[in-house]
Amino acid sequence: MRLSQAINHFSKDCLDGWNGTKWVEKIAYGSLLTYDRFISARNFGLKKRIFLTGSDVGQMDSFSTVRTATGEVYLIESKNSDTDVCATNYANSYQLLRAQYQAEVIQLDTVASASGTPTDVTRTVMATHYCDLERISSRSASADVPDIAYSQIYIVLPGIANVSTDSELRVNGILYDIKEVERQLLSVVCYCYKRSGENV
Amino acid sequence: MNRNEFTLALKSTIDKKGVDLAAALGVAQFLDMDDTTNASTILQGEEDVIVWQFATLDESPIDPLYTAIFSVGAKTSTDASNYDMLQFISSVQDTFKKGGNIPIYNYSGTVAGTTLGGTMTIVQSGVEAQEYDKESGYRFVSVAARVNRET
Numbered sequence: 482m483r484l485s486q487a488i489n490h491f492s493k494d495c496l497d498g499w500n501g502t503k504w505v506e507k508i509a510y511g512s513l514l515t516y517d518r519f520i521s522a523r524n525f526g527l528k529k530r531i532f533l534t535g536s537d538v539g540q541m542d543s544f545s546t547v548r549t550a551t552g553e554v555y556l557i558e559s560k561n562s563d564t565d566v567c568a569t570n571y572a573n574s575y576q577l578l579r580a581q582y583q584a585e586v587i588q589l590d591t592v593a594s595a596s597g598t599p600t601d602v603t604r605t606v607m608a609t610h611y612c613d614l615e616r617i618s619s620r621s622a623s624a625d626v627p628d629i630a631y632s633q634i635y636i637v638l639p640g641i642a643n644v645s646t647d648s649e650l651r652v653n654g655i656l657y658d659i660k661e662v663e664r665q666l667l668s669v670v671c672y673c674y675k676r677s678g679e680n681v
Numbered sequence: 682m683n684r685n686e687f688t689l690a691l692k693s694t695i696d697k698k699g700v701d702l703a704a705a706l707g708v709a710q711f712l713d714m715d716d717t718t719n720a721s722t723i724l725q726g727e728e729d730v731i732v733w734q735f736a737t738l739d740e741s742p743i744d745p746l747y748t749a750i751f752s753v754g755a756k757t758s759t760d761a762s763n764y765d766m767l768q769f770i771s772s773v774q775d776t777f778k779k780g781g782n783i784p785i786y787n788y789s790g791t792v793a794g795t796t797l798g799g800t801m802t803i804v805q806s807g808v809e810a811q812e813y814d815k816e817s818g819y820r821f822v823s824v825a826a827r828v829n830r831e832t
Contacts (some may be wrong), residue, residue, distance in 0.1 A: 589718070596693045596788035597700030598711070602718055646722045660721070 498544030509539030545639035580611035682798035693788035745830035754821030
C-alpha cells in the first residue's frame, strides 16, 4: 500500500480559508491531529494543531488563516513536506496556531511641522487580521511611577500582515505599541508593550 | 511673543536648526530624545541619528530674560574609529558655537511663524564624554544659552 494512500484514507477533516473579506469553504481535506495531551503552566500545546494532508494540499498554500468545521480559527505557522525514497511527496503537515482574537493594524501618521519634525499624530486602521495574543513576561514597572506597570505581550499575525515598529495593534479595544517584528516561516510575531499602564 | 508660546517657539527653533544640520550632514533623522512617539522606534535602528534633549529653561533673573540648557549630539552604530561620531560632533559644535546668535521663531505649526520671538546667544558649548547603549554610542555637546523673549 502506498504511503499516500494511507494518508488520503484518513483525510476526512475539511478546512475553510479566510481571503481577507470572507470564508472560502472547503479549501483542503486532511487529518486534524490533537496536540494538547499534557498539562503545564505553558499553554502553547493547547493552541496548536497539526493538519496532515496527502500530496494534494488543495488550496492550503493560498491561505494563511483557516477555519475548522467547528468554527475554530487557526493561523498556518509552517509547512513540512514528507517525501518517499523516490523523492515523491506523499504527505504534508501544517502546524496551526489557534487565533482567538482579531487585531487591527494601525498606522501612525504625522504632519511635518515648519521645523521639519513630525507632529499631530493620527491613527488609521490599515487592516484587520486574526491573531493569537499572549503575555510573555510579568509586568514591567514604570521607571518613574512605582504604582504603574506595563504589560509585555506577543501577538502572532498571519504571514501576509504588513506591520512594522511604526505600527500599533489594537485587540479588544486595547492599544499595543510594537517594539519588535519577527517574521517566522509563515507567520509574523510582534513583541509589544501595552500603551496604557495598569495599577500594580 | 507671548510668554505662553515662547518655550514652544524656542524648542521648535532648536528643532529647525537640528533638522537643517541633519540634512546637511546626510543623516536621516534629527530626533528629540524626549519624543515618546518616535524615539524608541528610531533609536533602536542602526542608522546614525542627530539627537538632542532639552534640559532646563530658567528665568534669569526674570522674564523676559532666561538661561536655557540643552544637549545636542549624535548616535552612531557601525562606526570604526568613531570618526563618524566626531564629524557629527564637530558640525554640532559649529552650529551651536559659543558666541553664536540664533533668532527664535515658532516653527511648531505647518507654516513657520514670521514674528521674531526672541534671540538665543550661546554662552557655553562643550563636548561631553561618550556614552553607550548596547550596540550604539552616544555623544553630546552640552550647550548653555542666554535667551531673551521679544516683548
